[in-house]
Amino acid sequence: xxxxxxxxxxxxxxxxxxxxxxxxxxxxxxxxxxxxxxxxxxxxxxxxxxxxxxxxxxxxxxxxxxxxxxxxxxxxxxxxxxxxxxxxxxxxxxxxxxxxxxxxxxxxxxxxxxxxxxxxxxxxxxxxxxxxxxxxxxxxxxxxxxxxxxxxxxxxxxxxxxxxx
Amino acid sequence: xxxxxxxxxxxxxxxxxxxxxxxxxxxxxxxxxxxxxxxxxxxxxxxxxxxxxxxxxxxxxxxxxxxxxxxxxxxxxxxxxxxxxxxxxxxxxxxxxxxxxxxxxxxxxxxxxxxxxxxxxxxxxxxxxxxxxxxxxxxxxxxxxxxxxxxxxxxxxxxxxxxxxxxxxxxxxxxxxxxxxxxxxxxxxxxxxxxxxxxxxxxxxxxxxxxxxxxxxxxxxxxxxxxxxxxxxxxxxxxxxxxxxxxxxxxxxxxxxxxxxxxxxxxxxxxxxxxxxxxxxxxxxxxxxxxxxxxxxxxxxxxxxxxxxxxxxxxxxxxxxxxxxxxxxxxxxxxxxxxxxxxxxxxxxxxxxxxxxxxxxxxxxxxxxxxxxxxxxxxxxxxxxxxxxxxxxxxxxxxxxxxxxxxxxxxxxxxxxxxxxxxxxxxxxxxxxxxxxxxxxxxxxxxxxxxxxxxxxxxxxxxxxxxxxxxxxxxxxxxxxxxxxxxxxxxxxxxxxxxxxxxxxxxxxxxxxxxxxxxxxxxxxxxxxxxxxxxxxxxxxxxxxxxxxxxxxxxxxxxxxxxxxxxxxxxxxxxxxxxxxxx
Numbered sequence: 137x138x139x140x141x142x143x144x145x146x147x148x149x150x151x152x153x154x155x156x157x158x159x160x161x162x163x164x165x166x167x168x169x170x171x172x173x174x175x176x177x178x179x180x181x182x183x184x185x186x187x188x189x190x191x192x193x194x195x196x197x198x199x200x201x202x203x204x205x206x207x208x209x210x211x212x213x214x215x216x217x218x219x220x221x222x223x224x225x226x227x228x229x230x231x232x233x234x235x236x237x238x239x240x241x242x243x244x245x246x247x248x249x250x251x252x253x254x255x256x257x258x259x260x261x262x263x264x265x266x267x268x269x270x271x272x273x274x275x276x277x278x279x280x281x282x283x284x285x286x287x288x289x290x291x292x293x294x295x296x297x298x299x300x301x
Numbered sequence: 302x303x304x305x306x307x308x309x310x311x312x313x314x315x316x317x318x319x320x321x322x323x324x325x326x327x328x329x330x331x332x333x334x335x336x337x338x339x340x341x342x343x344x345x346x347x348x349x350x351x352x353x354x355x356x357x358x359x360x361x362x363x364x365x366x367x368x369x370x371x372x373x374x375x376x377x378x379x380x381x382x383x384x385x386x387x388x389x390x391x392x393x394x395x396x397x398x399x400x401x402x403x404x405x406x407x408x409x410x411x412x413x414x415x416x417x418x419x420x421x422x423x424x425x426x427x428x429x430x431x432x433x434x435x436x437x438x439x440x441x442x443x444x445x446x447x448x449x450x451x452x453x454x455x456x457x458x459x460x461x462x463x464x465x466x467x468x469x470x471x472x473x474x475x476x477x478x479x480x481x482x483x484x485x486x487x488x489x490x491x492x493x494x495x496x497x498x499x500x501x502x503x504x505x506x507x508x509x510x511x512x513x514x515x516x517x518x519x520x521x522x523x524x525x526x527x528x529x530x531x532x533x534x535x536x537x538x539x540x541x542x543x544x545x546x547x548x549x550x551x552x553x554x555x556x557x558x559x560x561x562x563x564x565x566x567x568x569x570x571x572x573x574x575x576x577x578x579x580x581x582x583x584x585x586x587x588x589x590x591x592x593x594x595x596x597x598x599x600x601x602x603x604x605x606x607x608x609x610x611x612x613x614x615x616x617x618x619x620x621x622x623x624x625x626x627x628x629x630x631x632x633x634x635x636x637x638x639x640x641x642x643x644x645x646x647x648x649x650x651x652x653x654x655x656x657x658x659x660x661x662x663x664x665x666x667x668x669x670x671x672x673x674x675x676x677x678x679x680x681x682x683x684x685x686x687x688x689x690x691x692x693x694x695x696x697x698x699x700x701x702x703x704x705x706x707x708x709x710x711x712x713x714x715x716x717x718x719x720x721x722x723x724x725x726x727x728x729x730x731x732x733x734x735x736x737x738x739x740x741x742x743x744x745x746x747x748x749x750x751x752x753x754x755x756x757x758x759x760x761x762x763x764x765x766x767x768x769x770x771x772x773x774x775x776x777x778x779x780x781x782x783x784x785x786x787x788x789x790x791x792x793x794x795x796x797x798x799x800x801x802x803x804x805x806x807x808x809x810x811x812x813x814x815x816x817x818x819x820x821x822x823x824x825x826x827x828x829x830x831x832x833x834x835x836x837x838x839x840x841x842x843x844x845x846x847x848x849x850x851x852x853x854x855x856x857x858x859x860x861x862x863x864x865x866x867x868x869x870x871x872x873x874x875x876x877x878x879x880x881x882x883x884x
Binding site for chain 2: 174178181182185186188189190192193194197200201204205207208211212213215216217219220223224227228231234235238239241242243246249251253254257258259261262
């Protein structure tokens with residue numbers, strides 16, 4: 137079943153992360169958490185502001201502004217580190233895989249080169265590795281938290297709307 | 302080709318405009334759907350405003366009306382969204398297919414020296430990796446970029462109508478962030494181009510490894526080539542890391558673009574609402590529409606980075622497209638009753654400026670004559686054959702083939718009248734029959750069989766289990782050198798031209814294979830004008846005339862006996878070979 141789902145390939149791919157595990161996972165999960173926190177906090181800030189509007193209360197307004205500024209500063213600083221960690225790990229992983237693959241190619245039997253067209257072998261080393269690179273980035277690091285963010289957002293939005301009504 | 306044209310991002314778009322031209326009608330429908338979709342999205346903002354105000358005023362009747370309208374608009378938006386994606390997919394798939402076909406044709410029209418000056422790995426990298434990056438950009442990023450710009454313009458206009466003060470306050474930091482991101486994207490482009498150049502170089506090493514695998518294995522060159530590959534891959538990695546760092550540094554500006562407008566809008570909007578300058582409904586509509594401005598703006602910068610990054614790849618493809626093609630113009634070849642088959646007048650050619658490969662060469666070759674060209678290695682024999690085939694055109698002097706100056710007739714029409722068999726025969730990874738049939742596309746199986754018989758190839762082909770259907774493998778690895786040459790000769794026989802050029806076809810063969818190929822060559826040359834380059838004098842002796850070249854110059858000419866009597870260079874070369882044979 138694992139094979140059907142392509143999970144074996146995924147596990148193989150994850151094993152290839154090797155020495156860059158720490159920076160890859162820190163970048164991936166760290167970025168996603170910060171990204172999710174922005175998406176969740178913005179509606180919360182909106183809710184606070186709407187409360188200020190409906191209650192005509194400047195103090196609540198100031199609280200909301202302070203929370204927003206704090207979140208922006210923290211998120212910006214963390215993003216620089218986390219994004220760099222993630223992408224540098226991905227680039228290093230791709231380079232490692234390329235070199236490992238080339239090592240394997242150099243040790244293949246001559247019979248293999250006679251059976252396979254050189255264009256196909258070249259395509260595996262160049263194009264297919266690039267596709268693997270795409271898989272390692274999972275399109276964007278934030279995508280793993282998308283369902284979680286959506287749920288949280290729906291909850292905050294609904295409470296925000298209820299407070300207006 | 303030496304002067305590589307530099308492109309701006311806009312210049313690149315202009316260069317590739319030809320791809321969009323045939324799909325104007327699709328683009329028009331797409332533009333119409335996009336505008337309609339934008340209108341639908343803006344209407345949602347208007348409905349939100351009324352819905353919130355009606356809710357606060359407890360106007361239930363109006364709420365139901367607005368809710369129905371909202372549902373209709375959501376459905377319309379979904380339909381339009383689907384249509385837009387479908388139409389754009391149609392455009393991107395078609396235009397990219399055209400592009401690949403264009404690039405493929407372009408590659409075929411490139412002159413031979415282009416392939417000498419550029420590594421095949423680099424050309425392949427431009428053709429595959431770089432054009433794939435371009436395809437990704439056109440297929441995805443460009444679509445979103447267009448939609449984002451439309452949305453920003455429409456939403457900002459409506460927001461300005463509601464409260465220009467709030468709009469200005471909300472997005473006042475965005476232009477600064479945009480400017481900074483764009484400024485940094487220029488550096489990203491620089492490193493992206495450098496990265497792709499390194500990837501191209503690494504691909505050249507891959508190409509060398511695959512092409513030279515026998516040599517690498519027999520000479521134990523694994524480590525050297527792996528080190529070369531590592532070096533190029535690590536160079537590419539360094540550029541990628543710099544690119545990643547710049548992208549990471551862009552993050553605060555992205556936050557500024559995504560989060561700050563919302564925060565500033567709600568803060569200032571709440572302030573205005575407390576002062577009763579706008580209604581809560583207007584504030585919520587503003588917040589809703591701001592998403593259509595700030596989010597696309599935030600992604601727009603990412604897309605600008607992608608654009609700059611893709612521009613690196615696209616620039617390499619554009620460079621490939623700018624390489625000068627072989628001449629396509631010229632008159633059609635018409636049979637003339639020319640006295641000579643080939644006339645060469647004051648022919649000069651050099652690969653490098655200071656070294657003349659062929660110098661002031663003059664020769665007239667009558668129809669049906671067999672001419673041998675001899676000389677020491679590097680004297681210009683093979684260059685002469687390439688010049689006669691029209692493979693190089695930047696020569697001085699004149700070459701006439703069957704009465705036509707080859708510079709004045711179309712190259713493909715000239716090549717239709719010449720067959721070339723080289724020392725390093727290239728066989729395609731197809732069947733033997735298909736390889737022979739490349740000589741003439743409309744050839745029947747009987748023609749192929751006849752050609753194989755003339756070329757002494759039939760005997761060995763029929764011994765193979767699958768006969769003419771036998772697959773030869775890449776570059777014909779499954780066949781011996783002599784078998785490959787006989788297939789090449791069969792191909793030339795099938796082409797049936799009045800002129801045949803044989804560039805050392807027996808040089809790499811053992812004695813037995815040489816005899817078979819020699820026998821085939823004699824049959825192929827019969828009743829044809831033939832120029833044969835050979836280093837074995839058994840092949841040369843029977844020629845009607847022998848041209849002796851030395852450092853690109855014609856130094857002696859005559860029959861074998863005449864040249865032996867003259868005791869010049871030819872005599873020396875002949876003596877040397879006799880001595881070798883004796884040893």
